[in-house]
Amino acid sequence: xxxxxxxxxxxxxxxxxxxxxxxxxxxxxxxxxxxxxxxxxxxxxxxxxxxxxxxxxxxxxxxxxxxxxxxxxxxxxxxxxxxxxxxxxxxxxxxxxxxxxxxxxxxxxxxxxxxxxxxxxxxxxxxxxxxxxxxxxxxxxxxxxxxxxxxxxxxxxxxxxxxxxxxxxxxxxxxxxxxxxxxxxxxxxxxxxxxxxxxxxxxxxxxxxxxxxxxxxxxxxxxxxxxxxxxxxxxxxxxxxxxxxxxxxxxxxxxxxxxxxxxxxxxxxxxxxxxxxxxxxxxxxx
Amino acid sequence: xxxxxxxxxxxxxxxxxxxxxxxxxxxxxxxxxxxxxxxxxxxxxxxxxxxxxxxxxxxxxxxxxxxxxxxxxxxxxxxxxxxxxxxxxxxxxxxxxxxxxxxxxxxxxxxxxxxxxxxxxxxxxxxxxxxxxxxxxxxxxxxxxxxxxxxxxxxxxxxxxxxxxxxxxxxxxxxxxxxxxxxxxxxxxxxxxxxxxxxxxxx
Ligand code: SF4
Ligand code: SF4
Numbered sequence: 001x002x003x004x005x006x007x008x009x010x011x012x013x014x015x016x017x018x019x020x021x022x023x024x025x026x027x028x029x030x031x032x033x034x035x036x037x038x039x040x041x042x043x044x045x046x047x048x049x050x051x052x053x054x055x056x057x058x059x060x061x062x063x064x065x066x067x068x069x070x071x072x073x074x075x076x077x078x079x080x081x082x083x084x085x086x087x088x089x090x091x092x093x094x095x096x097x098x099x100x101x102x103x104x105x106x107x108x109x110x111x112x113x114x115x116x117x118x119x120x121x122x123x124x125x126x127x128x129x130x131x132x133x134x135x136x137x138x139x140x141x142x143x144x145x146x147x148x149x150x151x152x153x154x155x156x157x158x159x160x161x162x163x164x165x166x167x168x169x170x171x172x173x174x175x176x177x178x179x180x181x182x183x184x185x186x187x188x189x190x191x192x193x194x195x196x197x198x199x200x201x202x203x204x205x206x207x208x209x210x211x212x213x214x215x216x217x218x219x220x221x222x223x224x225x226x227x228x229x230x231x232x233x234x235x236x237x238x239x240x241x242x243x244x245x246x247x248x249x250x251x252x253x254x255x256x257x258x259x260x261x262x263x264x265x266x267x268x269x270x271x272x273x274x275x276x277x278x279x280x281x282x283x284x285x286x
Numbered sequence: 287x288x289x290x291x292x293x294x295x296x297x298x299x300x301x302x303x304x305x306x307x308x309x310x311x312x313x314x315x316x317x318x319x320x321x322x323x324x325x326x327x328x329x330x331x332x333x334x335x336x337x338x339x340x341x342x343x344x345x346x347x348x349x350x351x352x353x354x355x356x357x358x359x360x361x362x363x364x365x366x367x368x369x370x371x372x373x374x375x376x377x378x379x380x381x382x383x384x385x386x387x388x389x390x391x392x393x394x395x396x397x398x399x400x401x402x403x404x405x406x407x408x409x410x411x412x413x414x415x416x417x418x419x420x421x422x423x424x425x426x427x428x429x430x431x432x433x434x435x436x437x438x439x440x441x442x443x444x445x446x447x448x449x450x451x452x453x454x455x456x457x458x459x460x461x462x463x464x465x466x467x468x469x470x471x472x473x474x475x476x477x478x479x480x481x482x483x484x485x486x487x488x489x
Contacts, residue, residue, distance in 0.1 A: 017353075019353070021359060021366075039377040
């Protein structure tokens with residue numbers, strides 16, 4: 001019996017709470033409505049259209065504090081129509097339409113580490129022990145690899161990448177996650193061996209070696225290196241490959257990506273990158 | 287008079303909201319990169335906090351307490367008050383002083399969700415920690431003094447912290463400690479320093 005007594009609902013409290021909360025909300029709502037009318041500021045009518053055009057997530061990926069700031073920057077001419085990073089191609093075209101200008105899609109490159117030699121392919125000459133930094137290893141008698149030009153496989157480039165696009169396997173080989181890489185090029189300068197280059201994103205046939213050693217010597221230290229045999233040069237119908245400083249280079253302007261050279265290379269230096277599904281979508285222009 | 291002084295010192299130093307009570311650590315880490323922005327933030331907090339605590343005090347004493355619903359309704363009501371006030375302030379500033387709006391603009395909406403503002407509002411109606419023999423709540427002038435004390439304490443720490451961080455930028459810090467980790471360590475050390483104020487004036 002006392003049980004029922006204790007847990008009886010006090011209805012008057014609920015009514016009072018509703019009155020208090022409802023009344024205050026109403027009061028402040030009305031106040032704000034009046035204030036909004038009274039303190040209305042004339043803004044550029046295009047601002048609203050722009051706000052509708054961008055993603056509107058206030059994510060800050062564009063570097064502005066929120067979408068409104070980004071749109072204001074566009075209106076003021078401080079930012080390009082492609083500010084909205086997160087919105088992708090859609091946002092760019094809509095913003096461009098509002099601003100009445102041509103669409104200018106930014107062409108972004110992608111980083112490529114010009115070395116395929118992991119520990120399995122490229123013989124080590126010493127065991128480097130120390131901070132996991134290629135720059136440091138390079139100073140200690142050129143690191144642990146017998147190849148003087150190859151990737152040292154430590155942390156230097158991985159650490160600078162703002163989007164974590166550079167990965168490595170236990171085999172001391174670097175990979176660039178092409179979906180993540182924004183082509184900012186921060187990693188290019190830090191590599192003590194100058195292995196990284198930003199290449200065009202739609203280029204799928206790539207020459208992945210940096211060795212400047214002559215054929216036999218190069219072969220001694222790595223099984224996937226360019227020996228400058230020039231077989232690819234002969235195979236190419238478009239004059240797109242040339243050998244300079246004992247390694248093959250591709251002229252991306254001339255290359256038609258036919259892939260004939262890939263078959264002829266005896267050392268697997270030339271590869272074709274399989275584009276991911278997301279890249280395909282991006283190339284179609286979303 | 288002495289009582290107001292005690293309330294002020296208590297809010298400012300002895301029970302500093304950031305370093306002793308660890309409320310509002312997000313702005314402490316978030317907007318303390320540059321002295322200028324931290325001053326902007328401190329000013330906005332001072333302004334909003336004073337307004338919202340006064341409004342909360344009025345709502346508590348003239349609506350919630352007489353109706354007897356304050357105990358369980360004060361948090362939603364205070365949030366409502368703070369959010370509306372921030373909105374209102376933003377509108378007014380946008381209209382009356384565009385340069386100030388540009389300087390403060392991005393901090394104002396942030397303050398809506400600043401727990402320090404809610405804490406100050408709550409403490410001024412139900413002061414729990416100041417050993418001042420308060421039966422149930424401050425009077426209105428006391429609320430004002432208290433809130434200004436809290437806000438000045440907040441700004442003081444924020445600005446000192448920003449000064450330290452600006453110097454940290456140029457010091458050789460190991461990579462693993464860069465950014466937030468070293469900031470938290472500095473905050474901990476500063477907090478230890480502020481604990482030296484404990485029991486100041488018997489507070
Ligand atoms: S990137 Fe796009 S969605 Fe993100 S804040 Fe900038 S404008 Fe807004
Ligand atoms: S640092 Fe920049 S260019 Fe290099 S991998 Fe990362 S995102 Fe790509």
